[in-house]
Amino acid sequence: MSDPLPMPSPRAAPTGAHATLRVGDSVALEARITTGGLVAVAAIVSAALLGSAVIVQAARRGGEVEQA
Helix, strand or coil: CCCCCCCCCCCCCCCCEEEEEEECCCEEEEEEECHHHHHHHHHHHHHHHHHHHHHHHHHHHHCCCCCC
16 A cells, blocks of 8 residues: 655745835835845844944044143
């Protein structure tokens, strides 16, 4: 006797985010992003904020004149 065909595994629920922006009745924009994409965007934003903080701090320090 042969083995019955294996049952396909159920699909996992999609992870990530989905957003829809509607402007009036005629314009609709949709965006989807995965969890990995969200992490990448968070890393880019964090790096930009930390980098700009360093630039601002260096600019403030550059204007001061030390006197001995």
